[in-house]
Amino acid sequence: MMKPELLAPAGSLEKLKVAVLYGADAVFFSGQKYSLRARADNFTLDEIAEGVAFAKRRGVKTYITLNAFLHDEDLEGLGEFCQFLDAQGVTGVIVSDLGVIDVIQKSSKLNVHLSTQASCLNSASASFWKSQGVERIVLGREVSIREALEIKAKCGLEMEMFTHGAMCMAYSGNCVISNYTAGRDSNRGGCIQSCRFQYQQASPDKGCSSESFFMSSKDMSGLEHIPEFCDAGIDSLKIEGRMKSLFYVASLCRAYRKAIDIYTAGEDYAAALPELQAEVNSIPHRDYFGASFSKPAGMLSVFQDRQGTIRSGTHQFTGVVLEKSDRFAAVRLYAPMTQDQRIEIVPFRGEPIPVQATQVYDLTGNRLASPRQDCVVCIPLDEQLAQVEALNIVRAARV
Numbered sequence: 444m445m446k447p448e449l450l451a452p453a454g455s456l457e458k459l460k461v462a463v464l465y466g467a468d469a470v471f472f473s474g475q476k477y478s479l480r481a482r483a484d485n486f487t488l489d490e491i492a493e494g495v496a497f498a499k500r501r502g503v504k505t506y507i508t509l510n511a512f513l514h515d516e517d518l519e520g521l522g523e524f525c526q527f528l529d530a531q532g533v534t535g536v537i538v539s540d541l542g543v544i545d546v547i548q549k550s551s552k553l554n555v556h557l558s559t560q561a562s563c564l565n566s567a568s569a570s571f572w573k574s575q576g577v578e579r580i581v582l583g584r585e586v587s588i589r590e591a592l593e594i595k596a597k598c599g600l601e602m603e604m605f606t607h608g609a610m611c612m613a614y615s616g617n618c619v620i621s622n623y624t625a626g627r628d629s630n631r632g633g634c635i636q637s638c639r640f641q642y643q644q645a646s647p648d649k650g651c652s653s654e655s656f657f658m659s660s661k662d663m664s665g666l667e668h669i670p671e672f673c674d675a676g677i678d679s680l681k682i683e684g685r686m687k688s689l690f691y692v693a694s695l696c697r698a699y700r701k702a703i704d705i706y707t708a709g710e711d712y713a714a715a716l717p718e719l720q721a722e723v724n725s726i727p728h729r730d731y732f733g734a735s736f737s738k739p740a741g742m743l744s745v746f747q748d749r750q751g752t753i754r755s756g757t758h759q760f761t762g763v764v765l766e767k768s769d770r771f772a773a774v775r776l777y778a779p780m781t782q783d784q785r786i787e788i789v790p791f792r793g794e795p796i797p798v799q800a801t802q803v804y805d806l807t808g809n810r811l812a813s814p815r816q817d818c819v820v821c822i823p824l825d826e827q828l829a830q831v832e833a834l835n836i837v838r839a840a841r842v
Contacts, residue, residue, distance in 0.1 A: 471506040477510075510558035525551040579603055660729075662728050786798050
């Protein structure tokens with residue numbers, strides 16, 4: 444049985460480090476240009492160099508997204524950027540556009556992976572892309588696991604599939620609604636998630652109209668399908684979400700790392716599934732569904748709740764450990780804390796560590812009764828907390 448790569452999103456340098464430390468085998472991120480996530484933090488050249496070096500030291504692969512559909516004016520500097528990526532030792536680039544592939548191949552020796560945006564859904568398409576020098580296909584999200592297995596057998600390329608995250612109702616994300624409603628090109632990094640809006644549906648023949656979120660999709664979750672992914676020999680399982688939080692990245696890397704390891708080690712996956720599901724339920728999310736992993740997504744995939752309404756997870760993201768000394772852990776808070784609040788510090792491996800925050804201090808040693816969001820606090824360490832490390836996530840169960 445082949446053990447698939449766990450590929451995680453990295454919308455910033457800090458998220459890259461968190462993904463790596465919580466178990467990702469590879470990370471994908473982008474520079475300041477050429478990507479479909481223009482509103483993510485994205486990476487400067489110095490941050491790319493630091494991120495790639497951090498990952499390489501830990502045996503983790505790095506993929507840079509160059510997946511926007513570019514106009515001529517967008518191509519300026521692309522060749523030089525590819526040369527820079529090649530020099531840093533980037534593992535590969537994720538591309539949608541044939542012209543971009545041509546520039547990459549003329550300017551560097553970077554491995555080319557085909558983005559899901561290219562809507563590769565069959566073996567004939569995959570074979571064509573192979574003839575153009577592509578080494579891996581990131582399949583369209585409309586493809587089932589069975590179809591992916593058949594495509595791989597016929598074309599002999601690596602197959603990558605999205606396994607968790609937000610979904611787009613447009614075919615493999617090829618949407619232009621934002622172009623018309625906001626003057627922002629979805630396929631050049633400007634999507635405003637128009638599919639999440641409420642629309643009026645008119646029925647002229649019935650003389651009435653109704654309002655609906657008919658284009659808003661539930662979130663995909665492939666946790667139940669991990670055995671099928673592994674048995675089918677899918678090379679890489681991808682988590683969507685470069686614009687999501689550190690909490691999201693850490694929790695999903697933690698859950699899917701465990702899932703892949705448990706199944707490929709021959710352990711009882713069915714018995715482990717409830718605990719794994721609890722981990723992915725800890726983060727804010729829309730209702731989950733199985734995408735098109737086993738059958739085409741249908742009406743039950745529509746998330747009809749109001750725009751932006753996301754289910755609160757079982758836990759709240761409280762903070763992240765910045766540094767640790769012999770006596771204290773310095774934590775940057777993403778939510779306010781209350782006196783005597785019970786929190787959990789989530790290690791990179793092992794079970795969450797419960798902490799009763801009865802004594803919390805500021806950086807000058809003054810005791811704080813109710814620390815506010817966005818401040819840095821010091822939490823005393825005891826023997827139980829000795830394993831705490833920088834970039835551990837801090838969370839609190841919702842009551």
